[in-house]
Amino acid sequence: MTTSPPSAPDALARFRRWVAVAVAIASLGWLLYALVTGFGATAEQLWDFDWRFAVPVLGLTLVNYGLRCFKWHYLLGRLGIRIPWRVDLWIFGAGLAMVISPAKAGEVVKPYLVKVVTGEPIERTLPALVTERVTDGIAVVALAAVGVSTFYAEGAAALAWTIGAIAAGLGLVAVRPLATAVLALLRRLPWMGEWLFSKLDPMYRAMRQCVAPVPLAVTLLVSLVAWFAECIGYWLVLRGAGVHTGLDAATFLYAFSTVAGGPSPGGLGISDALLGELSERIAGATSAQGVASSLLIRFATLWFGVILGAIALLRIESVLASSPPREVSS
Numbered sequence: 001m002t003t004s005p006p007s008a009p010d011a012l013a014r015f016r017r018w019v020a021v022a023v024a025i026a027s028l029g030w031l032l033y034a035l036v037t038g039f040g041a042t043a044e045q046l047w048d049f050d051w052r053f054a055v056p057v058l059g060l061t062l063v064n065y066g067l068r069c070f071k072w073h074y075l076l077g078r079l080g081i082r083i084p085w086r087v088d089l090w091i092f093g094a095g096l097a098m099v100i101s102p103a104k105a106g107e108v109v110k111p112y113l114v115k116v117v118t119g120e121p122i123e124r125t126l127p128a129l130v131t132e133r134v135t136d137g138i139a140v141v142a143l144a145a146v147g148v149s150t151f152y153a154e155g156a157a158a159l160a161w162t163i164g165a166i167a168a169g170l171g172l173v174a175v176r177p178l179a180t181a182v183l184a185l186l187r188r189l190p191w192m193g194e195w196l197f198s199k200l201d202p203m204y205r206a207m208r209q210c211v212a213p214v215p216l217a218v219t220l221l222v223s224l225v226a227w228f229a230e231c232i233g234y235w236l237v238l239r240g241a242g243v244h245t246g247l248d249a250a251t252f253l254y255a256f257s258t259v260a261g262g263p264s265p266g267g268l269g270i271s272d273a274l275l276g277e278l279s280e281r282i283a284g285a286t287s288a289q290g291v292a293s294s295l296l297i298r299f300a301t302l303w304f305g306v307i308l309g310a311i312a313l314l315r316i317e318s319v320l321a322s323s324p325p326r327e328v329s330s
Contacts, residue, residue, distance in 0.1 A: 041288035042295070045241060049292065053240035057300045060233040065096065065305065067226035068132065071219050072110070075128035078215050079206055081120055090312050090319045091117075095129075097309025099302070100266035107133070109313075116320060123199045124206050131210035131219065138166055139223035140258045143231060147252030151282045155256060162259060173207050230301050231255060234275075237297045238283060245283035253278055254297070266302050 069092040076083060083091070091113045098106030111125040141162050148156045172179055183200060209215070228251065235250035257274040261267025275294035279285040285293065 042291045045288040045292035046295070048242070049296065050240040050242075053236045054300075057233040057236050057240075057297070058304060060229040060236075061300050061304055063229040064226045064301070065092075065308075067222050067229075068092070068136070071135070071222045071226075072128065072132050074218065074222075075131055075210050075215065076114065076125065078209050078212075079124060079128060081114065081118055081125065083114065083117055087117060087319060090316055093308055093312030094316050095309065096305040097313050099309075100268065100306060113316065113320070121202070123203045127203055127207035127210050130207065131215075134166065134169070135216070135219040135223045136227065137162075137259075137262070138220060139227045140255050141166070142224065143227060143251055144255035144259050147248055148256065151249060151252045152256065152278065155260075159256075159259065162262075170211060173204070173211055176208075179204055227255065227258075230297075233300060234293070234297045237293050237300070238279070238285070238289075241285070241289045241293045241296070243279070243283050243285045243289050243293065245285075249282050253282055266306075267298075272298055 069089060072092050073083070073085065073088050076088070091110055094113060095107045095110040098109055101107070107129060108122070108126070111122045111129055114120055114125045115122055141159060144155075145159050145163070148159055172182065183204060231251040231254045232247065234254040235245075235247050238245055238250055253275060257271045257278065258267060260274055261269075261271030264270045272294050275297065276287075276290040279290040279293060280287060283290075
């Protein structure tokens, strides 16, 4: 017996409403940021920007998205979940709209859509999302760590704590007896319940598959290339704004501001401000050049993705409806 994947309009409508509200709030924040930092000077700097750099910058962002999409698809394959590339590309694209959700929690739309297409429970595919984001984080921290002692020594402690937290999490997953002991402890908690434990156990098993040595090495390498592409994009933005600094400084600036912006949805506010301020200190930019470069690279690497993601969210139901039906047991 076959059946077409359900469209789940109510759930998708909630995701779309969140995107609309988040974009409205963030746009207001961006406007206030530009006003506080000198709207007139920033507008003049944007007018003088060498817009020939726009195409390669957006192209490098697409390289980042393409590599990360490959990583997501690869991790699903490691879990034995097969989805046509065309469909998975739209699923990944829909997730781009949700990076501005708190703690990026809205990106659970990707496991949700995989469930719609394949019937796989979310607890089986959520580890692929977690691994995708964790390896992104490791790559960005590594890129920032390369230059932190040279450009911003006072930021070394924050990076060290971040590296320690990531290592502890990976260690917990890798050391089976330790993870088993933690799961057993959680199982005895009165609020845990057998139902919740039944979700955690398959999640842990899937996570071990995703962070085994080979997939971890592959996804880390892909992440490093993907995020370095965006660092090059920021370097080109600085050049277009008339700031001539080295690629090493631009890489550190972009990577460190991305790490620092982790607690904020999409890095909103934190990453934007750090790029503007640190570019004056490290790259020799003027205040207007720093703010304009921050606005431009954040549009190219954040809002460009949100726009693509919004389009994917609007189109995803028709894409799923036209995907091949899946086999289900009668």
